[in-house]
Amino acid sequence: MQKRIIGDSRPDTVSLTTPYLNLEELADVEVSSEDAEHPIEAALLPGFSQGWRAGIPGKQTIRLLFKQAQAVKGIQLDFLESALARTQQYVVRISVDGQSFVEIVRQQWNFNPQGCTAESERHIVDLPAVSIIELHITPDISDSSVFASLEKMRVF
Template identity: 60%
Template sequence: MRKRVISDSQPTGAVPTGEWLNLEDLAEVEISSEDAAHPIESALAPGEGSGWRAAVPGKQTIRLLFSEPQALRRIHLSFVETSAQRTQEYVLRWSADGGQSFREIVRQQWNFSPDGATGQSEDHRVDLAAVKVLELIITPDIGNAAAFASLAKLRVA
């Protein structure tokens, strides 16, 4: 008799590199600010990097403008904070009309603590057709306007 154990849940491991969209070829990036030592390419390109960091404190926007409409199935975000306790909020939204109107995908808060939760990784399964703009708005600390936003990784498939 042949037997196999199955699971009701989908695996949450890493996705094969080939599944992620090559954003360098498909999109233009707009950012509200950027620390020269931590450019947005470090968060968007596969491989090792220090991630993106804002050059100024407060709310920041990262916008992917696709040259052709894209069908998106998955959006992966990763944030790391090892030095400060803070409550971050991010909003992920999309537009099919080039940014004239937006639809919210998710709005989420996360508490970072150097002695506890130092990382947040979110894997959003979506079914979006004809995406022209994908926008991530990060409020690095809802209680402190002097906090700096950062993003370790953003991948889309």
């Protein structure tokens, strides 16, 4: 018999040491819009400061289309908002066949300039062959005039 104290969490050491996928080589990207000064590459590739920002307000989609199906162990998402109090929602969906999608996470986060200005999420999964990863961002669930942004997205 194994015993475990409720709340006892042991980090998944494999996922903490697994290198990020080289998205520049392995995937194409589609994005619903982008600000010319904050292109999607700034969120997906290392070496950039200031991530992606939408070119138009409202809901946005970022889609990674893998050239060949990839094993995915996790997705790291980082968001920053220091100017506006808002409730953001995002949804991550995956496709193994390039046509049908399965939602793997739906998350809401409250940003507040006087308190919480950053959200960092590391979603651990075990997906042996992913063709597409979609990230849908609703920058403010109560105001469609807000611009979406994403500081960093990494896949491992």
